[in-house]
Amino acid sequence: MAFLDNTYYYFKIDNGNPISIGTYPFKLNVSFSNYVEMTNEQKTFYLEHPNASVQEAWNCEINSQDDSEPISNIENETHYYFKLRHGHPYQIKIEPFRINTALMKMYLEFTQEQKEFYLEHPNASILEIQQCTLWQSPQNDIETSKQNKIAEINAYDVSENVNGFYLNNNLVWLDKETRVGLVNTLNSAEMVGRTEINMWFSGMYVTLPISQARQLLAVLEIYATDCYNVTEQHKVNVSNLTTIEAVDEYDFTTGYPDKPTFTL
Secondary structure (H helix, E strand, O other), rough: OOOHOOOOEEEEEEEEEEEEEEEOOOOOOHHHOOOOEEEEEHHHHHHOOOOOOOHHHHHOOOOOOOOOOOOHHHHHHEEEEEEEEEOOEEEEEEEOOOOOOOOOOOOOEHHHHHHHHHOOOOOOOOOOOOOOOOOOHHHHOOOHHHHHHHHHHHHHOOOOOOEEEEOOEEEEEEOOHHHHHHHHHHHHHHOOOOOOOEEEEEOOOEEEEEEEEEEEEHHHHHHHHHHHHHHHHHHHHHHOOOOHHHHHOOOOOOOOOOOOOOOO
């Protein structure tokens, strides 16, 4: 199964320093993100020492001077989460701090059982971790294969392969909440007589006439809707497949519209 075998490991970087570890079922374009893919040495070290801190995985070295010292202190500083989309887990997030899941509802913290299972089986799929069960032979259950494939589709749908557009040759994105907020801001700006607005994209901004900003947002909304339709159709297609081989071979990366391009 591709979802089990093709797992990519990344450090999330802030001000040049690694702050967390993330695993993905697809390869990220690190040229346009604050992620750095693990080297083979770092990945091997991390799989051998799943309780290591982010800095220890980065340096490929356990900081403890006593190999017999319990790793409970490291565990207490490491928190494991499912990242959710439409209520379903599609990504594992490992953070050196606790997330307030009541405020950030797209995160769900591992139960103790799930955490222990993941530490014992770091290559397990997201669904296996969620259910704390290894499928000894995934190919004997077509429903399991479909669930894995749909999880891959969800992950691809929120990746830069889909969620992105080009602004002056830079790949950026505005999520749904941000787009809705900008529409409200445009409406308010017009009501007080303004004719221009600053729009921020990944640390940079452009000043646009309100009419042009509305056009940009309209194009993005249509693009996002078209992508959503493609994603949902892929899920339906997978659900209707009748053999495990067909599920495994299904290519869900096709059919998406070209990313919008703006030169301002």
